[in-house]
Amino acid sequence: MAASSTVFLKDSSCRCLAPLLLHHQRWIWIQKPQRYASTEAKRQIEKVLIANRGEIACRVMRTAKKMGIRSVAVYSEADKNSMHVAMADEAYHIGPAASQQSYLSQEKIIQVAKNSAAQAIHPGYGFLSENTEFAEYCKQEGIIFIGPPSSAIRDMGIKSTSKAIMSAAGVPVVEGYHGDEQSNERLRSEAGRIGYPVMIKAVRGGGGKGMRIARSEAEFFDQLESARREARKSFNDDAMLIEKFVDNPRHVEVQVFGDQHGNAVYLFERDCSVQRRHQKIIEEAPGPGISQEVRRRLGEAAVRAAKAVNYVGAGTVEFIMDPEQNFYFMEMNTRLQVEHPVSEMITGTDLVEWQLRVAAGERIPLTQEEISLNGHSFEARIYAEDPSNNFMPGAGPLKYLSTPLADVFTRIETGVRQGDEVSVHYDPMIAKLVVWGKDRSAALRKLRYCLHQYNIVGLNTNIDFLLNLSSHSEFEAGHVHTNFIPQHYKELFPKKKNTTKESLCQAALGLLLKEKHETNKFRMQSNDQFSPFASGSGRRLNNIYTRNLTLVDGDTKVTIDVTYCPDGSYSMQIDGEVFHVSGGFIQEGDSEYLMCSVNGTVSKSKMVAMDNTVYLFQMESSFQLGIPVPKYLAGVSTSAVQGGAVAPMTGTIEKVFVKAGDKVQVGDPLMVMIAMKMEHTIRAPKAGIVKKVFFKEGSQANRHAALIELEDEESDNSKAS
Template sequence: MAATLVLVRGRSYPGLSALLQSRQWTWGRKLLRYTSTGKSKIDKVVIANRGEIACRVMRTAKKMGVQSVAVYSEADRDSMHVSLADEAYLIGPAASQQSYLAMDKILQVAKVSGAQAIHPGYGFLSENTEFAELCKKEGLIFIGPPSSAIRDMGIKSTSKAIMSAAGVPIIEGYHGEDQSDQHLKEQAGKIGYPVMIKAVRGGGGKGMRIARSEEDFLEQLESARREAKKSFNDDVMLIEKFVDNPRHVEVQVFGDQHGNAVYLFERDCSVQRRHQKIIEEAPGPGISPEVRRRLGEAAVRAAKAVNYVGAGTVEFIMDSEHNFYFMEMNTRLQVEHPVTEMITGTDLVEWQLRVAAGERIPITQDEISLQGHAFEARIYAEDPDNDFMPGAGPLLHLSTPPADLHTRIETGVRQGDEVSIYYDPMIAKLVVWAEDRQAALRKLKYCLHQYNIVGLSTNIDFLLSLSGHPSFEAGDVHTSFIPQHYNELFPPKKEATRETLCQAALGLILKEKALTEEFTLQSEDKFSPFTSSNGRRINILYIRNLTLLDGENKVDMKIIYNHDGSYDMHVQDKVLRVSGDLLREGDVTFLKCSVDGAICKSKLVILDGTIHLFSTEGSAQLALPTPKYLSDVSTAGSQGGAVAPMTGTIEKVFVKVGDKVEAGDPLMVMIAMKMEHTIRAPKSGTIKKVHFKEGAQASRHAQLVELEDEDTDSE
């Protein structure tokens, strides 16, 4: 076995393999031991995950006096969850199959570290039956439900049969064993289009497609199968009637080893893209106490039907009449669990640790009360204007609203960290609570304005647009919300106002002035006119021409430096008097600016030739033009064929040299950021060259396929 680096409390230790084989391992001071009233004890736990959920579990573990052990891949060597842990172990390369999904490596870490339990978080191994069974076999506590519950609820066809027998409402569909294309197509026809094609295993929107007609059924079926095989190693499908514009309502349940089970009310997760949640709230808007009670009781019946232990979520589809139908059960802690904690005053991770150690659920159903309203907004590295294409890259600037009792920032990254291409592109979860929905929504929007990121595209502006939409404010939410309100959620980009242009120009000038003054302090010739930045050059007014880029538009400005420290800015045939100062608040720079007497305050970030302004009115980015000798940007790929939208692996190639294709025809399937992306022909033509084979890795902007126009004549 090759030598492996071990990082413990910030120090590196080579030779994990030798330690594993010797069985002699003791480490460090012992924290206050958490001993349950059951038969087990947990004073050290391995968190078999990464990112924000690993950090989340560690915070509660520390609060309880439980030592936390991190595992990490080579890509996560310097990550936040590694630095927060009491011990951390390198378990493999960046690819999750060789690290976070490598069961044997994680079990070895548990043995070496002396941990009694493994917390799987969500995703990765959290709903893996084999892993839960291996933990039990090795004498480790798996902080989750019994493997039988994972198995029964993980196979959607089995779960629906169990739910039906338990009296939980289910929706019409086909869950049979005949998986032939023709039979599934026949069943879809009997159910009636549109239908939902779903993988029987997994979740998170993976292996899920909507077929709206018989014509597109087989294409959607094949796509769903490929993604399911890749994500869950199982391409068995079920077919369900697709309910138009349903709500996605889920109930948090919790069970213990003594047969008790409770519900902690519902969450509405209806607003989604790519079948994945983007914003969640608790409780569900407009749901009556009677429907809430029936939802909760149905969820508890579901949990008891499989002898559920620990945190779980029963998901329902709800129609416009508030009739609800079982969809699936997630046998793990959910991403959106913080909104439930906010309205119930609980710590579900603490409950998980206590129940896993044999304790009873801390409180009874009658003692669980609902107070106020909470929202969670998922902040992703993605481009909403490009069909929410996931992204990756460095967080060059990251500033957030201050956290307090009613504002939680669940994250696993810091400024300077990089969002990796290998894992989910979620940057953080912003969670807020207030006395009622209107107040909580107002707080959410206020905090989103304070969440500022530079370095990669995010969905923050989209979340602001979404949370400010009148229908969302009214609680009129459903799973088709984004496509139904697309035009309002994606309005045409407005040109920067004169006032914004002046703020950007002033920010640039004041930043230059600050740098000049710093240079002056270090310069031996302190009387040189070239070290002066006060707007005077040997008693002559300084006039400066400045060009800013507002998107693709060039804006020319003439700026006159006045003797009193103000500026006259000529922009778009108007002259505005501008003055202001830079203010430092902690690590953040603010621009306090007066434009013709109107005072405003914005957060200012200038990086890589771009001026970023963030305020309660919104954000703006103005760039400085790149000199021609530096702008070596090739557009040949997009003009002559298809290019990779991001770094990823080529999963399937549909075409070969000489094939004729029409605009929109599928060329390849790429797997990137845990998602399947179909690369389509940008125009009609003949395939001239295919640059990548199946299984190959393609970099962002790499040309994948070359096309020749149909009318090209060969002589």
């Protein structure tokens, strides 16, 4: 039996501890000795091509390097300067930004594997990870596909087939229609038989694509057409199945792993219930409140599912769970999941290492009895999106990025660095923040602590939303379900409070200190102490310098009267209230902090000033304040057509529903836009008549571009008269 190359640490009770993480995303695993049967390996893997991008490509590379396996990256034109390209031992350009011409091009990726002499391809998740044809293509070319056999991908990828296989294997399934007859009328009839509400779901695919809920017969056809359209775009297949929709269910999934010797194990369950747009936003392991008996039955059902399709490698069996903890098979993801790190954290395993070893022919490293559950783990997905605008995805540069430090209990899975661009062409996830604690309460406390330290400037993120979510009393109690966000909307999206006067003083102090630093630097460089640019913009009154600063808090302008004190401190007056303010900047590691005393109370925050905005990040809260631009410097802005529809982000116009002269009402669909791999319906902001349509189907529109011009009906009638 070959010895494991993993480093081991145990506590006094010889229990497996959590993974040990090092700085700069380098980490090693602390786990039980694993019985790697290297002598049984059918093929040696010395070089692996990662057919993916972003954080999953970086994550696979880290394990490959740990194992002494060389990594090969592929990249599109949009990713030429990306983190995964820099991390790889070799990197190959495979085409333009569009994924169909790069990351989804099977021929290009296979050719790179041949050119680089890679023995195996790891598909990550998304793109080609669950593509039957690609798995077969690899096999034909003699390249190891690090995933299950193509037959398992095919059987589990077609939801109607998977339901039949699961039912035969004794796995509970939800009532539904999974038939071949796909006429709209047949599907409507089956929905009526099952009873509303129903879930309309694409037979292929996943990730929330091609899924719609019809709550009544009246909306069935609209939801069906929308689901078909998105499924055609995402999977090139618009076949649908209909299932009974369970209100307020939990989404519970089980991590399974199989090998080529017929063995299969489960690594316990994850709860992924809190979602938006049917996509996960926060995951945890194990599931809160799940009894040991239900946990065992979940795991055993998932193993039966895996064995029913001769599964090899990492997979996830997803279940719907009702309030009584009855569970029903939903689908099987035949790949490594985005949220796999939480399973690794509670079991002390490295599932990518398992993938590589099992793909080479070795047995699963641990038996079911040897896999133990230790502690609790959360994963929060940090996205470039605007939660207050229906979680609209975003794109743009990460102008400032500061993260919590990786430690024994913290992982930061990312594929971007400060200065990198979150591309409009791909998923808008910035990172996965993964934490571990001895129990759920400790892990949740650690999650909130780390979220406060995740500071980003340059685009909207969901970090504040994640803080509101993780602090919600019902979430803290573990009362999670898929309707959690709409049910607790008011608490999760509180009205923005005005910035406190103390915080305004902190921002003012930071600006004054930065101005002083720049002034001193100019004086030293110019050697002209009498230059007007070498002094602040204050005024002298009886040997006391005074001035005022103006900051913008939301829509409110706030004037701060500042008096320079002889000891280097400041007296600041806001609305007649006086504050004594002092402090300075300190350096801790790679971060600069503003230490500020306001009337004797000291606070510490990160301060970023750019683009006429001051950002202050504190452990209690964060806020931003505008710095007014003088009128003579303000450019003339060109706004979108007044009263018309504008593009919420850069994307492709998929469908146009209206033409010039059409009358529309508020909320009527005008266009369908595909952006960040998702479908967005552009609706009329007001009633009126379509004056002009600016884009045709298939064309690309930039963010804030005018899409459709509307005019009031009265105005049109007056012209006619």
